[in-house]
Amino acid sequence: MLQFSTVDKRYPDGHEALKQVSFSLERGEMAFLTGHSGAGKSTLLKLIMLMERATRGQVIVGGQNLSAIHRRQIPYFRRHVGVVFQNHRLLFDRSVYDNVALPLEVAGSNPREIGKRVRAALDKVGLLSKEKLTPIQLSGGEQQRIGIARAVVNKPPLLLADEPTGNLDPALSQEIMKLFADFNRVGVTVLIASHDLELISQMPYRVIELNQGRIVDPGYSD
Amino acid sequence: MSSKRPASPVKKKVASGAQASGPSSALKGYFSNHLKVSKLSFKEQTDRPVATLLTCSVIGIALVLPTLLMILLSNIHAANFDWDGSAQITLFLEQKVTSKEAVELTRKLENRVDVSRIEFLDKDKALDDFKTQFQLESVVDFLDQNPLPHALLVTPSSTLKGVPAIEQLMQQLEALPEVESGLLDALWIQRLKSITSFLERVVVLIALMLALAVLLILGNTIRLAIENRKEEIAVLKLVGGTRPFVCRPFLYMGMLYGLGGSLIAVILTHIVLAILYAPIEALALSYQSNFNLKGLGFDSTLLLIVFGTALGWLGAWLAVRRHLDEIEPT
Known part of the structure; x- marks a missing residue:
């Protein structure tokens, strides 16, 4: 599903965020990506989202070599990758429903289809009753769950x-992680960047450790 | 809390995904998005009525000036058309031509298709008129012989359009043996024509400059709107919004500003014409002209609205082109 081969990422200011990163993730696998802040976790995720491009090496997602994807094709590629952010990046000027519907709207799905899928996604994260509220009326944990619903819709x-789980207390964090595990159980490949080692250690998943842009522990596979 | 299974199994291939539905449903989605975006843009603008009205008014005022000048031009053209028919050729006959010969010539010329009317001016009568009109009896009496020739006043047929055709007729008439020379009373028409074509250029230049101003105003308004919705744009790009999708709300916004502006321009034009109507009527009357002020017709109104809306779209498009690519999700 995901394959990095000797990937380097150097930013224009000279900072080398990733050095010789190689690892792969099987279809249906779930893994954590850990490391101190600045270890390159976010950069690695940005490469997968094509928010950044690798300086050297290859990133292959679902059999597609990302360096071969033209700028204009990026939107279509991104529709196949769900992303959840620390600050969830919800739009506060529209309802929970509209926030979750965004990925379907940009893909041009028809309104009935959107309604069905949005409610299914909200149901999965347990917030079906809040579809008409705006994100600001929700708690931090609920906002993050809306972010997840949007990512999987x-x-x-x-x-x-x-x-x-960066901004959440341990109990809420655990709930969120359980949600990711649920999606993984139905076949979604999941990669979570987190420095919450205590939480990660409680879960039976592979842990990939980054340090100063290098993989110091690839977890059990590779 | 959410151990429920998803509605259908997650697709395993990257190549397939969100668009599992057929082409007709995709088309439906596309149009429903257009409808939704246009409604949202409209709502957003009506939610801030003062700011929107101000922007529309600036555009409207910029559109009024060239519109009024166009109306002025089209009125001059219409008036010109009438005056073309009033151009007259005066033919002075040779001194040796007698009254009888002159009357004969008059009859002959009357049959020409390119002549609508012809009037014979007898030289003796002309001299009498000259005497009485200018009170020069003593001077005229002093002459032992009438120095004036017979003259014919030729009104060209209205089928002759434009000064060159009338000039051609005059040349043909001048070639007649009885005719000594001709005079075309059309210089002033030509002058008016040059003034009109000069005015046309002025109108085009002013219209171009004001269109540019409208583009700049709109560009700036749209730029601010883009600035205000940076986060939204970034998120849309992250969840797979294509460039046209992300641009769409701003293009609708520009079009709505243009539409609002041109509606204001239509209203302002009617107000200005209503104010000008009475003095123009009075002026026309003083020239004994049955000149009628032509206002903003249905066609021109439609044209103005389409043009204004298109201009709004273009302004937004330019702003979006320049500023939207700068916003990338980080």
Whole structure:
């Protein structure tokens, strides 16, 4: 599903965020990506989302070599990757329903289809009753769950999360992680960047450790 | 809390995904998005009535000036058309031509298709008129012989359009043996024509400059709107919004500003014409002209609205082109 081969990422200011990164993730696998802040976790996720391009090496997602994807094709590629952000990046000027519907709207789905899928996604994260509220009326944990609903609403085969529990207390964090595990159980490949080692250690998943842009522990596979 | 299974199994291939539905449903989605976006843009603008009205008014005022000048031009053209028919050729006959010969010539010329009317001016009568009109009896009496020739006043047929055709007729008439020379009373028409074509250029230049101003105003308004919705744009790009999708709300916004502006321009034009109507009527009357002020017709109104809306779209498009690519999700 996901394959990095000797990937370097150097930013224009000279900072080398990733050095010789190689690892792969099987279809249906779930893994954590850990490391101190600045270790390159976010950069690695950005490469998968094509928010950044690798300086050297290859990133292959679902059999597609990302360096071969033209700028104009990026939107279509992104529709197959769900992303959850630490600050969830919800739009506060529209309802929960509209926020979750965004990925379907940009893909041009028809309104009936959108209604069905949005409610299914909200149901999965347990917030079906809040569809008419705006995100600001929700708690931090609920906002993050809306972010997750938005990431999975178009059923992407790959789900990425960047510090999804960064702002949440341990109990809520655990709930969120359980949600990711649920999606993984139905076949979604999940990669979560997190530095919450205590939480990660409680879960039976592979842990890939980054340090100063290098993989110091690839977890059990590779 | 959510151990429920998803509605259908997650697709395993990257190549397939969100668009599992057929082409007709995709088309439906496309149009429903257009409808939704246009409604949202409209709502957004009516939610801030003062700012929107101000922007529309600026555009409207910029559109009024060239519109009024166009109306002025089309009125001059219409008036010109009438005056073309009033151009007259005066033919002075040779001194040796007698009254009888002159009357004969008059009859002959009357049959020409390109002549609508012809009037014979007898030289003796002309001299009498000259005497009485200018009170020069003593001077005229002093002459032992009438120095004036017989003259014919020729009104060209209205089928002759434009000064060159009338000039051609005059040349043909001048070639007649009885005719000594001709005079075309059309210089002033030509002058008016040059003034009109000069005015046309002025109108085009002013219209171009004001259109540019409208583009700049709109560009700036749209740029601010883009600035205000940076986060939204970034999120749309992240969830797979294509460039046209992300641009769409701003293009609708520009079109609505243009539409509002041109509606204001239509209203302002009617107000200005209503104010000008009475003095123009009075002026026309003083020239004993049955000149009628032509206002903003249905066609021109439609044209103005389409043009204004298109201009709004173009302004938004330019702004979007320049500023939207700068916003990338980080």
